[in-house]
Amino acid sequence: MTTQAINTAAPSTRGMSPRQRTWRRFFSSPAGYISLGTLAVFALIGIFGPMIVPYPSGLGTDILQPPTAAHPFGTDGLGLDVLAQVVWGTRMSLLVALFAGLLAVAIGAFLGIVAAYFKKADAVITTITDVMLSLPLLPLMIVVTAMVGPSIVTLTLVIGFFSWPEICRLIRSNALVVSGMPFIDGARAIGASPLRIMLKEILPMVSPLLIVNALLTGARAVIAEAGLSFLGLGDPDTWSWGRILQSAQRDGVLVSAWWQTLFPSLMILLLVLSATIVGMRFNDSRAVKVKGALK
Amino acid sequence: MSDTQNVAEAVPPVSEREVILDVRDLAVDFTTEMGRVSGVQGVSFTLHRGETLAIVGESGSGKTTTINAVLGLLPGNGDVTSGEIFFRGTDIAGYSEKALRGIRGKHIGLVPQDPMSNLNPVMRVGDQLAEVLLAHGKATRKDVRGKVNELLARAGLPDAATRARQYPHEFSGGMRQRALIAIGLACQPELLIADEPTSALDVTVQRTILDHLGSLTRDLGTAMILVTHDLGLAAERAETVIVMNKGRIVEQGPSAQILRDPQHEYTRRLVESAPSLASDRMKPINPGALTGQITEMPVILHVRDLVKEYTVRSHTDGKRKTFTAVTGVNFDLHRGTTLAIVGESGSGKSTTARIALRLEEPTSGLVEFNGTNIAHLRGRGLKTLRKQVQPIFQDPYASLNPMASVGEILEEPLKIYRLGNRAARRERAMDLLEMVALDASIYDRFATELSGGQRQRIAIARALALEPDLIICDEPVSALDVLVQAQILELLMKLQTELGLSYLFISHDLAVVRLIADQIVVMKAGEIVERGAVVDVFTSPQHEYTRMLLDSIPHIASRGTAG
Numbered sequence: 001m002t003t004q005a006i007n008t009a010a011p012s013t014r015g016m017s018p019r020q021r022t023w024r025r026f027f028s029s030p031a032g033y034i035s036l037g038t039l040a041v042f043a044l045i046g047i048f049g050p051m052i053v054p055y056p057s058g059l060g061t062d063i064l065q066p067p068t069a070a071h072p073f074g075t076d077g078l079g080l081d082v083l084a085q086v087v088w089g090t091r092m093s094l095l096v097a098l099f100a101g102l103l104a105v106a107i108g109a110f111l112g113i114v115a116a117y118f119k120k121a122d123a124v125i126t127t128i129t130d131v132m133l134s135l136p137l138l139p140l141m142i143v144v145t146a147m148v149g150p151s152i153v154t155l156t157l158v159i160g161f162f163s164w165p166e167i168c169r170l171i172r173s174n175a176l177v178v179s180g181m182p183f184i185d186g187a188r189a190i191g192a193s194p195l196r197i198m199l200k201e202i203l204p205m206v207s208p209l210l211i212v213n214a215l216l217t218g219a220r221a222v223i224a225e226a227g228l229s230f231l232g233l234g235d236p237d238t239w240s241w242g243r244i245l246q247s248a249q250r251d252g253v254l255v256s257a258w259w260q261t262l263f264p265s266l267m268i269l270l271l272v273l274s275a276t277i278v279g280m281r282f283n284d285s286r287a288v289k290v291k292g293a294l295k
Numbered sequence: 296m297s298d299t300q301n302v303a304e305a306v307p308p309v310s311e312r313e314v315i316l317d318v319r320d321l322a323v324d325f326t327t328e329m330g331r332v333s334g335v336q337g338v339s340f341t342l343h344r345g346e347t348l349a350i351v352g353e354s355g356s357g358k359t360t361t362i363n364a365v366l367g368l369l370p371g372n373g374d375v376t377s378g379e380i381f382f383r384g385t386d387i388a389g390y391s392e393k394a395l396r397g398i399r400g401k402h403i404g405l406v407p408q409d410p411m412s413n414l415n416p417v418m419r420v421g422d423q424l425a426e427v428l429l430a431h432g433k434a435t436r437k438d439v440r441g442k443v444n445e446l447l448a449r450a451g452l453p454d455a456a457t458r459a460r461q462y463p464h465e466f467s468g469g470m471r472q473r474a475l476i477a478i479g480l481a482c483q484p485e486l487l488i489a490d491e492p493t494s495a496l497d498v499t500v501q502r503t504i505l506d507h508l509g510s511l512t513r514d515l516g517t518a519m520i521l522v523t524h525d526l527g528l529a530a531e532r533a534e535t536v537i538v539m540n541k542g543r544i545v546e547q548g549p550s551a552q553i554l555r556d557p558q559h560e561y562t563r564r565l566v567e568s569a570p571s572l573a574s575d576r577m578k579p580i581n582p583g584a585l586t587g588q589i590t591e592m593p594v595i596l597h598v599r600d601l602v603k604e605y606t607v608r609s610h611t612d613g614k615r616k617t618f619t620a621v622t623g624v625n626f627d628l629h630r631g632t633t634l635a636i637v638g639e640s641g642s643g644k645s646t647t648a649r650i651a652l653r654l655e656e657p658t659s660g661l662v663e664f665n666g667t668n669i670a671h672l673r674g675r676g677l678k679t680l681r682k683q684v685q686p687i688f689q690d691p692y693a694s695l696n697p698m699a700s701v702g703e704i705l706e707e708p709l710k711i712y713r714l715g716n717r718a719a720r721r722e723r724a725m726d727l728l729e730m731v732a733l734d735a736s737i738y739d740r741f742a743t744e745l746s747g748g749q750r751q752r753i754a755i756a757r758a759l760a761l762e763p764d765l766i767i768c769d770e771p772v773s774a775l776d777v778l779v780q781a782q783i784l785e786l787l788m789k790l791q792t793e794l795g796l797s798y799l800f801i802s803h804d805l806a807v808v809r810l811i812a813d814q815i816v817v818m819k820a821g822e823i824v825e826r827g828a829v830v831d832v833f834t835s836p837q838h839e840y841t842r843m844l845l846d847s848i849p850h851i852a853s854r855g856t857a858g
Binding site: 017018019181182183185186187188189190191192193196200201204205 | 649652653654677678681682684685686688689690693694695696697698699700707708711712741743754757761
């Protein structure tokens with residue numbers, strides 16, 4: 001092709017790994033870099049924000065102020081700066097999302113691949129997954145959190161532990177397709193052990209799905225965390241987006257002090273939205289796709 | 296079965312009959328991620344009433360694009376950029392979708408390639424046929440049943456009335472293709488386009504389907520475009536052959552002339568490599584094969600009374616029952632030679648290969664590799680076996696991990712057995728690439744970027760990495776284009792001579808087997824029906840089934856039977 005690079009995707013993909021090609025396609029439209037950029041901004045706020053903004057504690061003098069120059073996001077019923085709460089909350093919400101997502105993906109991927117590769121384990125794992133999926137999650141999370149005692153670690157573990165079944169089911173169905181492919185027979189015939197086949201042949205094939213699902217689960221974890229915190233099951237000593245909402249509700253100002261609900265809700269919306277878009281776009285950009293389940 | 300050899304005997308001569316289709320200077324472009332890509336360019340041909348024209352080419356040659364342009368069925372990213380398509384004197388290249396709908400099915404019929412996926416699985420076969428008739432006003436609600444039965448019977452389906460009420464899954468592949476032919480010819484079109492109508496079918500079925508298609512179109516006076524990758528088949532079935540390569544017509548003319556005196560370099564190569572046409576073996580006949588000395592060489596794979604049964608659930612009553620895939624299979628593969636197992640789908644040849652690879656365990660029987668019974672081998676013994684027996688699979692697109700680079704694929708076996716350090720492994724990978732005649736620069740590339748032939752070379756290189764004694768080739772060339780097929784077979788032969796390898800070669804294609812095997816085992820329905828040295832089996836087949844298989848290799852009067 002002798003034409004100049006009018007088309008950004010035109011240069012040869014020679015020598016690029018499937019992963020590189022996936023990312024190239026991912027960044028070929030604004031939806032890709034805007035959504036990933038938003039996630040990056042969230043991460044920066046979570047990491048560096050608390051170093052700049054002081055921890056909101058004690059009592060302030062300006063109670064329930066609407067946004068002003070001094071308090072861009074206004075203040076709450078105790079006179080604390082909502083901006084500071086949102087910044088500190090970002091760190092906590094992201095941590096919960098990250099670890100809950102990792103936990104869910106690790107359990108889900110492990111069980112999913114094992115179920116797909118070992119026919120005997122399949123029945124057991126599938127049954128457990130189905131049972132888990134049929135449980136009403138929110139009430140269960142509430143009960144468990146209430147019994148163990150609310151803390152940020154409990155919250156993370158509970159969300160992570162109740163989110164793996166969907167990932168497990170998806171990974172199983174995809175790994176099932178992969179393990180039926182001739183190159184798996186090829187690996188067996190070379191003498192690769194089951195563990196090696198699962199780790200080196202099947203896992204890389206389903207790993208793009210894991211990235212997608214880690215993001216989606218993380219997004220759901222943010223919502224679950226906000227929900228549980230709003231219900232008073234969060235850690236009372238740390239700020240999270242859910243706790244800002246909960247303190248507004250506790251003070252009975254949910255309706256009047258709009259700034260106290262708007263900003264944390266916006267953060268939740270933005271994070272969930274961009275994580276979902278990144279996940280979906282990544283899925284659409286995958287260079288190597290497994291035929292069959294989930295395109 | 297009617298006589299298909301004398302296709303051209305009808306009067307008056309083809310060239311004086313009415314022109315049905317006249318394609319002039321057709322060009323099709325596709326818009327892709329990589330920019331605009333030319334699909335076909337400067338394609339011109341003429342088709343007369345009752346004439347059969349074959350378009351031959353490898354994958355990517357533009358043959359399917361050409362017929363899709365004629366049918367107005369180009370995919371969304373493709374469009375006709377120049378040229379005219381005159382169908383019965385009218386240019387239909389610019390026709391709207393609605394206008395084309397009136398032509399497709401009624402005046403131009405299509406027999407698609409894959410009978411498995413081209414019938415609606417939830418609709419009775421008769422209803423699918425009735426739909427075509429009703430849509431084009433060729434039948435009324437009242438008389439449609441009768442017409443459907445008549446059409447199915449004409450397409451060669453016995454007991455048509457019962458068949459019409461059945462669903463596609465109750466049909467075999469050949470029967471489905473007959474149903475699709477009935478649909479294609481339902482409205483008695485002037486033109487029938489058959490896109491690789493038999494490539495998904497077994498060879499023996501292939502032949503009867505093609506015979507039937509030939510006699511039907513002759514009786515109805517339908518012109519036919521036969522799209523195929525098999526030059527031998529094209530020459531046998533069509534009066535005129537068009538050879539396409541890289542989107543252009545490289546040669547066209549009467550089929551006999553193309554075969555006997557190809558003008559273009561590319562056609563010459565095609566004629567020389569087509570297994571069904573080649574009269575010479577690639578591999579010199581093993582001097583021992585004729586005199587029986589081959590059996591004096593040491594036995595590397597010794598199989599006795601092999602039985603493999605599967606428990607399956609019946610489709611009709613859901614009860615468990617035993618399905619016997621392989622029974623009573625005996626053979627000896629001698630060191631340094633090639634034993635071919637030939638059979639159609641369901642013959643048990645692939646199951647035998649999988650057992651020899653110890654990917655499956657036999658229900659009973661003895662499988663000895665170098666004197667050790669490997670039938671139920673496990674643990675350390677199995678790992679030792681794996682090092683000595685390596686596979687090459689059919690589909691190079693599915694047998695290499697698409698996420699891995701060529702280097703990783705080649706070094707994987709070495710890593711598993713912890714052979715050498717990083718540098719030594721890389722060096723070995725480079726040696727392997729050289730052995731299979733690939734450039735060293737391919738080391739860093741990914742399998743997804745390579746062509747089918749290159750991938751199969753990588754698969755061969757990986758099989759060689761551990762210096763095995765026995766290689767089990769399961770249809771190693773059937774997914775490849777003819778020219779590539781010849782190159783891969785040559786490579787396999789060269790490696791056998793150089794490295795003293797033994798091959799267990801599984802294939803459905805007797806023409807391919809004739810080129811390279813020393814001994815042949817013919818399987819049918821899980822049992823061996825014939826065995827012997829390749830020369831004997833080809834010159835004097837004993838079993839009826841073997842004769843049928845041999846007959847289904849396209850024969851060209853001038854040279855085919857010489858082999």
